[in-house]
Amino acid sequence: MFLQAYDDHADAIYRHLYFRVFSRARAEEMTQEVFMKTWIYISEGRQVENIRAFLYQVARNLLADESRRKKEDSLDALMESGWEAGSEEHLLLERRALGREIVSALGKLPPQTREVVTMRYVEDMDPREMAEVLGITPNAVSVRLNRALKELRNIFMNQHA
Amino acid sequence: MRDFLEKFKKFGADVKLSESGKREIRSRLVLFMGSAPVRGEADIRHLHQRSLITWFKLNKPMSIFAAIVLAVLLGGGGTSLAAQAALPGDVLYPVKVNINEEVRGVFALSAEAKAEWQAERTRFRIEEAEKLAAEGKLSEEVKARIVANFEAQAERMKARIEYLQDKQNVRAAEVAARAESALEAHIRLLDNVGANGEIKQKLQAEIEAVKKLRMDSESKLEAEGEAVAKPAAEGKIEAARNVIEATRRYLDREEDDYTAETVAAAEARLKIAEDLVAQAEAKIQAGAYGEAFALGNDALRAAHEVKITLHAGAELRLPLKMNLRFSGEGNATSSTSTLPGLNGRGRLNLDLNLNAGDD
Numbered sequence: 157m158f159l160q161a162y163d164d165h166a167d168a169i170y171r172h173l174y175f176r177v178f179s180r181a182r183a184e185e186m187t188q189e190v191f192m193k194t195w196i197y198i199s200e201g202r203q204v205e206n207i208r209a210f211l212y213q214v215a216r217n218l219l220a221d222e223s224r225r226k227k228e229d230s231l232d233a234l235m236e237s238g239w240e241a242g243s244e245e246h247l248l249l250e251r252r253a254l255g256r257e258i259v260s261a262l263g264k265l266p267p268q269t270r271e272v273v274t275m276r277y278v279e280d281m282d283p284r285e286m287a288e289v290l291g292i293t294p295n296a297v298s299v300r301l302n303r304a305l306k307e308l309r310n311i312f313m314n315q316h317a
Numbered sequence: 318m319r320d321f322l323e324k325f326k327k328f329g330a331d332v333k334l335s336e337s338g339k340r341e342i343r344s345r346l347v348l349f350m351g352s353a354p355v356r357g358e359a360d361i362r363h364l365h366q367r368s369l370i371t372w373f374k375l376n377k378p379m380s381i382f383a384a385i386v387l388a389v390l391l392g393g394g395g396t397s398l399a400a401q402a403a404l405p406g407d408v409l410y411p412v413k414v415n416i417n418e419e420v421r422g423v424f425a426l427s428a429e430a431k432a433e434w435q436a437e438r439t440r441f442r443i444e445e446a447e448k449l450a451a452e453g454k455l456s457e458e459v460k461a462r463i464v465a466n467f468e469a470q471a472e473r474m475k476a477r478i479e480y481l482q483d484k485q486n487v488r489a490a491e492v493a494a495r496a497e498s499a500l501e502a503h504i505r506l507l508d509n510v511g512a513n514g515e516i517k518q519k520l521q522a523e524i525e526a527v528k529k530l531r532m533d534s535e536s537k538l539e540a541e542g543e544a545v546a547k548p549a550a551e552g553k554i555e556a557a558r559n560v561i562e563a564t565r566r567y568l569d570r571e572e573d574d575y576t577a578e579t580v581a582a583a584e585a586r587l588k589i590a591e592d593l594v595a596q597a598e599a600k601i602q603a604g605a606y607g608e609a610f611a612l613g614n615d616a617l618r619a620a621h622e623v624k625i626t627l628h629a630g631a632e633l634r635l636p637l638k639m640n641l642r643f644s645g646e647g648n649a650t651s652s653t654s655t656l657p658g659l660n661g662r663g664r665l666n667l668d669l670n671l672n673a674g675d676d
Contacts, residue, residue, distance in 0.1 A: 220552060
């Protein structure tokens with residue numbers, strides 16, 4: 157059952173972590189940590205009603221700790237070496253250029269904003285589920301999303317100005 | 318813009334674990350799950366194997382080693398499950414400490430994870446004492462063994478934190494703060510189960526030692542400058558907020574399991590944690606990042622202690638309507654409050670009705 161949850165959600169959790177830390181190796185380590193911490197919680201006999209939301213909450217706690225690390229280093233390194241989010245990625249020029257564009261725009265967003273954009277537009281989470289993970293109301297999620305899109309639009313306009 | 322979001326979505330879908338990475342994590346997870354089995358299952362298995370354990374007890378003298386080997390042979394993979402519920406005095410207790418916990422320790426790769434894990438093991442020894450005391454099984458012989466085990470684990474924990482101080486001082490401050498709040502919570506739980514005396518004295522001594530380590534790390538941080546101290550303080554505040562929020566959610570959900578006094582004391586303590594967060598934020602605005610970090614750490618410790626006390630109280634199956642105690646109780650709801658367990662720097666005398674950060 158728990159391993160099924162791993163099979164189902166590991167990639168999504170990895171993706172969520174990756175777009176915050178911008179380091180493949182670190183996101184992989186943290187993915188492992190998320191599942192281990194979740195297992196410890198369950199092994200202590202406690203109930204988890206929504207495993208997906210719970211995994212995201214654990215990931216968010218880890219990211220809060222991680223925010224003290226200097227992520228700019230890895231972002232800079234990434235921009236220099238080209239985008240490499242997965243080992244199966246072929247380093248096609250077009251794809252690398254796209255990766256640069258996305259990483260560059262996302263990197264300019266504050267972590268909280270980046271989080272809601274990734275949840276909504278990459279992980280396809282609806283505002284209600286996001287609300288559960290973030291511990292806020294669905295209305296507050298919508299407000300945060302609108303604000304995020306506005307910020308992203310500004311960045312996008314500047315990039316293409 | 319829409320184009321960007323579409324590209325982002327398409328591109329994001331490609332961001333995933335490599336096949337080999339996903340398989341490796343899965344294998345490690347399987348091993349890890351074996352070393353930390355589900356408590357409910359362990360209890361069931363423990364009951365199932367009770368006859369085996371009783372048999373060992375009745376057939377003394379048999380070396381513990383032989384018993385373990387036999388238990389592993391007969392019990393197969395279930396032995397580690399059964400051992401997880403073992404307490405000092407049970408024949409499978411050495412399997413829990415020397416096999417299960419050592420295997421879990423293998424997964425702690427970084428210096429921080431090692432220190433964290435060692436702090437957790439130290440806490441386990443106290444929890445075992447609490448469980449035995451709650452069941453009225455804390456004999457002098459078992460008590461002596463627990464004290465020795467606790468001291469040994471606490472020594473390893475302190476050595477790990479000291480090592481971490483040299484590598485990542487901020488992390489050392491965090492691990493020490495978490496360990497300190499956990500031990501603080503347990504010193505009051507020991508009172509609740511009526512286990513005081515030597516165990517409590519040893520615990521108090523370790524709290525002092527860990528507090529000293531934490532304060533060393535915090536004062537070093539002051540000297541590390543804005544580039545290190547600012548993000549550390551901000552992260553600390555975010556972490557404290559998360560724990561406060563999670564503990565409050567738990568309290569709302571499980572409120573009926575606790576007395577009104579316990580709930581009020583927990584809420585008062587969470588309010589103190591929030592006030593400390595507000596003070597930490599004010600310090601960040603003022604550019605005093607070292608102090609902001611220390612206040613954030615205090616907030617986190619206060620919230621963490623509430624969380625541990627509530628969870629442990631439920632776990633120990635203390636009479637459900639027993640009042641649980643927290644640090645600073647008796648002062649927490651007064652207008653001016655000194656926080657025992659949070660003092661030590663002489664700057665944490667709080668006036669809860671005044672604007673935070675005016676000190």
